[in-house]
Amino acid sequence: MDKKKIIAIVGATGAQGGSLAHAILNDNNSEFTVRALTRDVNSDKAKNLAKLGAEVVMANVDDIESLKPAFEGVYGAFCVTFFWEHFSPEKEKQHAKNMAEAAKYADVKHVIWSSLDDTRKWVPLDDDRMPTLMGNYKVPHFDAKGESNSYFTDLGLPVTILNTCFYWENMIYFGMGPKKGPDGKLLFTLPMGEAKLPSISAEDIGKCAYGIFKQGSKYINRTVGIAGEHLTGTQFANSLSRALGKEVVYNAVEPEVYRGFNFPGAEDLGNMFQFNRDFAEDYCATRDLNVSRSLNPSLQDFDSWLVKNKELIPLD
Numbered sequence: 001m002d003k004k005k006i007i008a009i010v011g012a013t014g015a016q017g018g019s020l021a022h023a024i025l026n027d028n029n030s031e032f033t034v035r036a037l038t039r040d041v042n043s044d045k046a047k048n049l050a051k052l053g054a055e056v057v058m059a060n061v062d063d064i065e066s067l068k069p070a071f072e073g074v075y076g077a078f079c080v081t082f083f084w085e086h087f088s089p090e091k092e093k094q095h096a097k098n099m100a101e102a103a104k105y106a107d108v109k110h111v112i113w114s115s116l117d118d119t120r121k122w123v124p125l126d127d128d129r130m131p132t133l134m135g136n137y138k139v140p141h142f143d144a145k146g147e148s149n150s151y152f153t154d155l156g157l158p159v160t161i162l163n164t165c166f167y168w169e170n171m172i173y174f175g176m177g178p179k180k181g182p183d184g185k186l187l188f189t190l191p192m193g194e195a196k197l198p199s200i201s202a203e204d205i206g207k208c209a210y211g212i213f214k215q216g217s218k219y220i221n222r223t224v225g226i227a228g229e230h231l232t233g234t235q236f237a238n239s240l241s242r243a244l245g246k247e248v249v250y251n252a253v254e255p256e257v258y259r260g261f262n263f264p265g266a267e268d269l270g271n272m273f274q275f276n277r278d279f280a281e282d283y284c285a286t287r288d289l290n291v292s293r294s295l296n297p298s299l300q301d302f303d304s305w306l307v308k309n310k311e312l313i314p315l316d
């Protein structure tokens, strides 16, 4: 029997990398095996991956010398950065550069780089319809990823740029679900007007990435965008109302109001949603549902995700 091909997975204990790791490990007939990268091989999540059959190795995206041996001998690498751990686009770019250079050093045959759009191509820094943030960005956690695409392409790596989108899990872990308004009614707040927002379960991002690896060379040197559904705020609220059995009202605030909310990253996300709203046609077109389904035949829509997850959404 042929030896299985190894996929090195950055962030294997997290949402995106974890979903890819589980997609491979749950497939008994997979042609791939998992090398899970983590900073702590003794964490419960790392130990659980080992129990499921993954090789677990220590690596830190801060340190290229730890990434080189972690990528050595692998067929594929799934690369992702962790903006919300440090809120620094400069760090994010350095981490992407480290991964690209380590992948080049190790002669990785197929890299998937989990990216997002550089919004400055649509809204240049001197365009004052939204504020410039951190001196050089409109949507720092998008722009730094989009700018980092060139670290992978300039090295001539065999790369698939995977453009992801808003996770439904943000409603569980990031406080973005419905919240009680002053009159006790549940409000789902987004500054999206009536534009459609591509969104997805984080679980399906890994499954789509697995689909890309399974297709061999088809997606090498290509960009592919994915989503589980394109929904308006009203459609989100209607689905939430049906699933929760309680009325949820779409609260369409303006982006400047959202930017003023009192949580870390509110300005970045306010600009992000404004970009999503103002360029919805382009943003949706690059996240084709049929392509996503072809990569991941079990792709969930929001209603089916809610059936499994509605109890986990905090409503206070």
Ligand SMILES: NC(=O)c1ccc[n+]([C@@H]2O[C@H](COP(=O)([O-])OP(=O)(O)OC[C@H]3O[C@@H](n4cnc5c(N)ncnc54)[C@H](OP(=O)(O)O)[C@@H]3O)[C@@H](O)[C@H]2O)c1
Binding pocket: 010, 011, 012, 013, 014, 015, 016, 017, 018, 037, 038, 039, 040, 043, 046, 059, 060, 061, 062, 080, 081, 082, 083, 084, 085, 141, 164, 165, 166, 167, 168, 170
């Ligand atoms: N939330 C959204 O809607 C959304 C949508 C699209 C894209 N994104 C992007 O997704 C990215 C985050 O991915 P995720 O959601 O999969 O992350 P996550 O669930 O927060 O997972 C992060 C994992 O990365 C590992 N990690 C953190 N710092 C590391 C480092 N320095 N070196 C190596 N590993 C490190 C941690 O593992 P160990 O502790 O085991 O090392 C952790 O389990 C962000 O850049 C965000 O912008 C988010």
